[in-house]
Amino acid sequence: MKYAAVTDQLAGLGSDKWILNTAAHKRAAQGHRILNLTIGEPDVPTPSSLIETACTSMQSGRTGYSNGRGEDSLLTALSARYSDRLGRPVGKDRFLCLPGTQTSLYLVFRALCEPGDEVILGDPMYATYEGLVRSSGATPVAVTLRPDSGFRLRAEDVEAAITPSTRVIFLNTPHNPTGAILRPEDLLALGEVARKHDLWIVSDEVYGDLTHDQRIYTSALANPAFEDRTIVTASISKSHAAPGFRSGWAVGPAEFCTRALPLSETMLFGSQPFIADMTAQAVASPPELARSMAARMANRARIIRDALDGIAGMRVTLPEAGMFALVDIRALSNDSVAFALKLLETTAVAVMPGASFGTALEGWLRVALNASDDDTADACARIRGFAEEYVK
Template identity: 75%
Template sequence: MKYAAVTSNIAGLGSDKWVLSAAASRRIAAGDAIINLTIGEPDVAIDRTLVETAVSAMRAGRTGYSNGRGEASLLQALSDHYSDRLGRPIGTDRFLCLPGTQTALFLVFQALCDAGDEVILGDPMYATYEALIRASGAVPMPVPLDPEHGFRLQAEAVARKITPRTRVIFLNTPHNPTGAILRPEELRALGALAAEHDLWVVSDEVYGDLTHGAQTFTSALADPRFEDRTIVAASISKSHAAPGFRSGWVLGSAEFCARALPLSETMLFGSQPFIADMTARAVADDRALAHAMAARMARRAAIIAEALDGVAGLRVLRPEAGMFALIDIRALTSNSLAFALDLLEKTGVAVMPGASFGSALEGWLRVALNASDDATREACRRIADYAETRKGRT
């Protein structure tokens, strides 16, 4: 039988990336005591007032069809939030509401890219990015992110990748898996480069409210000179501990939203009104839950660094934001998948191999920061013992 080319373009780029997470889930279902540090789940339940808002909306009959852009109350809440964050008016006509950041980014690349176009992005990258790009027919053009620059994408490296086929510079700030935050001057340089070559800038900013310590986040939309070519995607999945509600949005120019709206309506003609009501309340609330979550995750990153940095040649990269720390295991092996699988088998600790996030992170592990402090310490003890054993065999 014949299939569309997209099925070949994205073959192996879906659940295959999450082998460790699936293996850990199977072990947990079988009753094994696994410390699962694979997925960026928030470490607390969603605020009960948000659940009650959704339930009340359902009881009030907010279960019918919506429209392609999103419910008016949510569009206004987003407008108010970003107007305040960016310090200039951001109209409601600049948003499209979709079920989560993943769907929002899928829409963006479908709207911007044709077959054979090129999308420049950093490597390492979030595990689904390559498939998002290839599903549009475009080709990912990874730029290795240098640890010497804190894994932050540099305009000079991007410039060397630009060709006549380049269409988009794809950013992720704060970055998954490294936790790096692009600096204002780096964003300005990338925006100027995009303007020079008439390119789009797409920025996944879902971790923007999860900065650690005194770190600050700057949106790719901060500089108004580049706002007509810059598109931001985000959601309440991380900031409000609501990943299962699948509620996100795109912020772009009014022209982009008008052009992308028919595609959005073709994909999904409107999100659920009761979820929109909940999201409007979440967007309008302060970020106390996110800030408390970020503080706990920064503390766990410090626990990991104190316990593992320097042990058996391991090095720990502490994040500036987000839900993950990185462990450099290159002193022990260059095969992060084999290491992670054996670590799970021998110790019951599940982490993500760096190879799931691009070739530049081979020889690293991504460790989620959402387990309790005690579970994190225990995981570190087991990892340290395992690493010492591995070192003794080399």
């Protein structure tokens, strides 16, 4: 039987990226106690107040069809949130509500790109990005993010990669897996490149509320000079410890939302009203949960640095935001998948191999910061013992 070309284009870009997480769950199902530091899960359960809102909403009958743009209460809350943070009005007509950031990005690229187009993005990158771009028919063009530049995307590198086929500059700030935050001057330079070459800017900002040590995150929408070509996606999955509720949004020019709306409606025709009510409450609340989570995760990153940096040639890069720390194992191995699988088999510690995030992070590991301080320290002790034996 014949299949669409997209099935070939996405082969190997789905669950294959998460081989270590799959292996960890398999061993756990067999009765092993695994310290699983692979996935960026929040370290607390979804707040009971949000669950109660969703339940009350369901019980009151908010279980019918929604509209494709989003429930008015949520659109109002999003408009108020972005207007307050950007210091200028952001109308409700500039939002589309969707099930999580992943779906939002899928919609955005389907609306902006077609076969033959190119999308420039940083390498390393979140594991699903290549598939998101390719699903639109476009080709991802990777630009290396260098450790000596703080893993921040540089405008000069982007401009050097532009061709007549380039359609989008794809940003992720704060960045997964590196935790880097683009500075206002970075965003200004990238915006000028986008304007010079008439390109879209798409920015995944799901970790925006999870900055470490009072660092400041600036949205790609902050500069009004570029808002006519900028689309930002985010969700409550990380900031409000609600990944399973799949509630996110895209914010961009009103014309984009109008043109993309039929595509959104073709995909799913509206999210659940009771989840929209919960999300509206979350969006309207101060990000206290995210701040406390970020403080704990920043401390765990320091635990990892203090335990592993300099041991057997390993180097630890502290994140500026987000849920992960990076460990450079190039002094030990340039095959991060083999190293991580052997680490799991030997020590029952599961981490993500850098190769899952692009060629630039081969020889690195991504370590999640969502385990307790004690479990993080325990995992580090096991990694340290493994690395010292690995040298021998």
